[in-house]
Amino acid sequence: MTATVAPWLTAPLGAFVREARVSLAVALEPSGRVLAQHGFTRSLDVMAICSLVSAIHASGSELGRQLNGAAFGPLHHGGVGRQVFIAPARTRTGTVLLLAVFDDRTSLGIVRHFHAAFARAVLDVSAEEARVEPVAGDFERELGRNLAVLFGRA
Amino acid sequence: MNASFESALTEVAAVPGVRAVLLASEREGLALNAMAAFGVDGDALAAFGTALYRRARLASEAAGYGATRQIVLDATGGRMLVTGCGDLVLVVLAERETGAGMVRMAMQRAARAVR
Numbered sequence: 001m002t003a004t005v006a007p008w009l010t011a012p013l014g015a016f017v018r019e020a021r022v023s024l025a026v027a028l029e030p031s032g033r034v035l036a037q038h039g040f041t042r043s044l045d046v047m048a049i050c051s052l053v054s055a056i057h058a059s060g061s062e063l064g065r066q067l068n069g070a071a072f073g074p075l076h077h078g079g080v081g082r083q084v085f086i087a088p089a090r091t092r093t094g095t096v097l098l099l100a101v102f103d104d105r106t107s108l109g110i111v112r113h114f115h116a117a118f119a120r121a122v123l124d125v126s127a128e129e130a131r132v133e134p135v136a137g138d139f140e141r142e143l144g145r146n147l148a149v150l151f152g153r154a
Numbered sequence: 155m156n157a158s159f160e161s162a163l164t165e166v167a168a169v170p171g172v173r174a175v176l177l178a179s180e181r182e183g184l185a186l187n188a189m190a191a192f193g194v195d196g197d198a199l200a201a202f203g204t205a206l207y208r209r210a211r212l213a214s215e216a217a218g219y220g221a222t223r224q225i226v227l228d229a230t231g232g233r234m235l236v237t238g239c240g241d242l243v244l245v246v247l248a249e250r251e252t253g254a255g256m257v258r259m260a261m262q263r264a265a266r267a268v269r
Contacts, residue, residue: 078182107208109183109201 003150004036008129009096012121013038016098020114023082024101026050030057030088034146035096043147053086053099074115076108085111089119092127162264163187166244169260171252173232177268178204180243194247199234203245207236224258237261239268 002014002025009027017025017038024039026046032054040046056075064072074087085100085108098118100111122130159177166175167189176188178200185200211222227234235246235257244265248257 104181107181107183107201107205109178109185109197110205112184113198113201 002036002038003152005146005149006035006130008125009036009122012118012125013098015121016100016114016118019117020100020102020111021106022085022100022102022111023105024099026053026099028053028097028099030054030095030097034150037150039101043151046150047147049099053097056086057088057097074112078108083108085115087115087119089115089122091122091125091130093130096122159264159267160187162260162267163189166246166257166260166264169248169252169256171249172246172257173249174199174245174247175264176200176203176245177239178243178245180204180208180238180241186242190247199245199247203234203236204243206234207238207243207245211238224261226254233257235261237265239265242268244268 002010002017004010004013004027006027013025013027013036016022025037026034026040026049027036028034028050032050034046034050037046060075061071064070074085077084082101082103085102087098089096089098098115100115102111163175163177166172174188174190174194174196176185176190176196176199178185183201183204185196188196188200190196190199206227207222207225210225214220214222222238225236227236230250232250233248233252233254235248235254237244244261246257246261
């Protein structure tokens, strides 16, 4: 089930999960603040994963800037059984990072294709809709509140 | 990519009515080599062609029918033909009126070249 604290992500993320047949997905801000998730059952997992994705994206982007003159795009790690795909998508107000975990039921080509559809969908969202409440001074409390909403404890 | 396969791929692309031909990895669904007409989304063709082939191959094995030789998707607007070559998949997009026999022969030659 797809859970979100950003209603404008519900349809794009739901469509991505359904069409790309990924088993886990998280949408987050580059800062690491979680916006939506699908497939996770423990909030601690999401919190840890968002921190890691945020760090990976930041270091990958900087590495790209240093070596390539521009931030690198999507990142794929092909494991034996499961694979990971991390890619940014621009919105009218900033950037959303999407992490997807998938297995042999689908393929990287399919995940990439539907990530492109996800990116188009979130770019179509108006700036007013896509505006997420700014963090009110306490990132940890905000993260905790979002996780509580996502896992039905709010 | 060896020269004989390049030549075979070019031969498939030269069949009248063929709009795209590409070689993709079955597991990743990504094109390794492609020749496509303007307007054909080669990435999407590779992703969906390999997904279709993979499903059909698994279904055929589950049914006890053995190895899958070729898949032909006959749609109102055209045809997609997919042939397996080991871990790779050869995908062809052709117009509706294209002679399927010529395309299939060219695909078989290309598949032999890549094996």
